[in-house]
Amino acid sequence: xxxxxxxxxxxxxxxxxxxxxxxxxxxxxxxxxxxxxxxxxxxxxxxxxxxxxxxxxxxxxxxxxxxxxxxxxxxxxxxxxxxxxxxxxxxxxxxxxxxxxxxxxxxxxxxxxxxxxxxxxxxxxxxxxxxxxxxxxxxxxxxxxxxxxxxxxxxxxxxxxxxxxxxxxxxxxxxxxxxxxxxxxxxxxxxxxxxxxxxxxxxxxxxxxxxxxxxxxxxxxxxxxxxxxxxxxxxxxxxxxxxxxxxxxxxxxxxxxxxxxxxxxxxxxxxxxxxxxxxxxxxxxxxxxxxxxxxxxxxxxxxxxxxxxxxxxxxxxxxxxxxxxxxxxxxxxxxxxxxxxxxxxxxxxxxxxxxxxxxxxxxxxxxxxxxxxxxxxxxxxxxxxxx
Numbered sequence: 002x003x004x005x006x007x008x009x010x011x012x013x014x015x016x017x018x019x020x021x022x023x024x025x026x027x028x029x030x031x032x033x034x035x036x037x038x039x040x041x042x043x044x045x046x047x048x049x050x051x052x053x054x055x056x057x058x059x060x061x062x063x064x065x066x067x068x069x070x071x072x073x074x075x076x077x078x079x080x081x082x083x084x085x086x087x088x089x090x091x092x093x094x095x096x097x098x099x100x101x102x103x104x105x106x107x108x109x110x111x112x113x114x115x116x117x118x119x120x121x122x123x124x125x126x127x128x129x130x131x132x133x134x135x136x137x138x139x140x141x142x143x144x145x146x147x148x149x150x151x152x153x154x155x156x157x158x159x160x161x162x163x164x165x166x167x168x169x170x171x172x173x174x175x176x177x178x179x180x181x182x183x184x185x186x187x188x189x190x191x192x193x194x195x196x197x198x199x200x201x202x203x204x205x206x207x208x209x210x211x212x213x214x215x216x217x218x219x220x221x222x223x224x225x226x227x228x229x230x231x232x233x234x235x236x237x238x239x240x241x242x243x244x245x246x247x248x249x250x251x252x253x254x255x256x257x258x259x260x261x262x263x264x265x266x267x268x269x270x271x272x273x274x275x276x277x278x279x280x281x282x283x284x285x286x287x288x289x290x291x292x293x294x295x296x297x298x299x300x301x302x303x304x305x306x307x308x309x310x311x312x313x314x315x316x317x318x319x320x321x322x323x324x325x326x327x328x329x330x331x332x333x334x335x336x337x338x339x340x341x342x343x344x345x346x347x348x349x350x351x352x353x354x355x356x357x358x359x360x361x362x363x364x365x366x367x368x369x370x371x372x373x374x375x376x377x378x379x380x381x382x383x384x385x386x387x388x
Contacts, residue, residue, distance in 0.1 A: 002117035009388035020056035024383035026132035028118035034278035038168025041244035047377035048178025053116035097162030123335020128171035131155035140383035178380035209371035212314035214339035270307035294330025301332035310337030
């Protein structure tokens with residue numbers, strides 16, 4: 002990934018002037034609490050060291066000019082009138098943010114982007130791009146929008162402009178992450194509690210399957226629709242239900258016989274995952290890493306069997322991770338259908354764990370995974386930039 006100084010040099014080459022603002026926004030790993038955010042439940046993510054960076058400056062000619070170092074691609078359009086791009090799809094995340102923040106009082110600018118969040122891996126490269134853009138625009142034009150509102154408008158950009166019905170978690174943790182902490186987020190009222198990552202000799206190890214995720218977007222929207230149908234059906238037995246968040250385990254057990262498949266399994270995952278997420282945050286707060294690891298693995302089993310969002314590739318990574326004594330727990334992270342796993346691994350055993358995981362995965366899939374440990378980092382930032 003390019004440094005801000007390198008990005009500024011590219012900006013000068015492309016646009017003949019110097020940028021006046023810079024921003025960064027991290028990717029994320031969700032430790033537990035998957036597919037609960039759009040059900041108004043609980044999630045438990047941490048911001049990662051990988052991030053998207055942008056340098057930008059306002060202009061007066063009415064056009065927005067964007068350049069991606071990673072795609073080696075430039076795009077330009079009128080600031081006051083634009084639509085989705087069918088060719089340069091990476092710009093749609095930026096266009097969506099502009100649509101939320103600047104319409105109808107659009108302001109033109111130039112920007113150069115670069116990042117090292119793996120694309121299509123489930124570590125929220127799209128949210129990092131949206132949030133970096135939003136923070137840059139917010140600072141550049143003095144809009145004074147608070148971070149929580151920036152996260153919400155980035156979510157709306159992805160829902161309404163890009164067309165992916167994601168929940169709030171990815172944008173929220175990218176905007177508000179804390180160093181050396183995970184955030185327990187209540188996705189109904191957006192209250193959150195930082196939980197220190199006191200891993201006491203253990204590390205979080207992320208494995209990128211690098212497997213294709215062709216069905217991810219359509220299946221994601223399908224799962225969301227199935228949950229909404231579950232709420233409609235459960236409303237007959239659970240008074241006042243607004244989302245699956247409102248269903249206790251006892252109420253689900255009483256009503257599950259009325260639910261057709263696969264709605265029953267989808268609801269069972271969400272209800273049980275909310276319970277696991279709260280217990281996992283409590284276990285981590287108490288330093289009970291063994292229990293935390295058990296809950297991670299139970300989450301994967303539920304995502305695999307009930308929510309059906311795992312894949313052959315992710316299951317191989319999780320099974321290989323759990324084969325080693327140094328691993329306390331492992332699960333897929335992100336929407337699924339490819340992407341990444343996260344494992345809790347004894348720190349002294351990380352080198353051997355990474356070697357064994359890569360070898361087993363290569364033997365079974367002919368793919369080389371990306372494997373790395375990451376600490377929890379701070380959320381997005383934007384500031385003036387003198388170059």
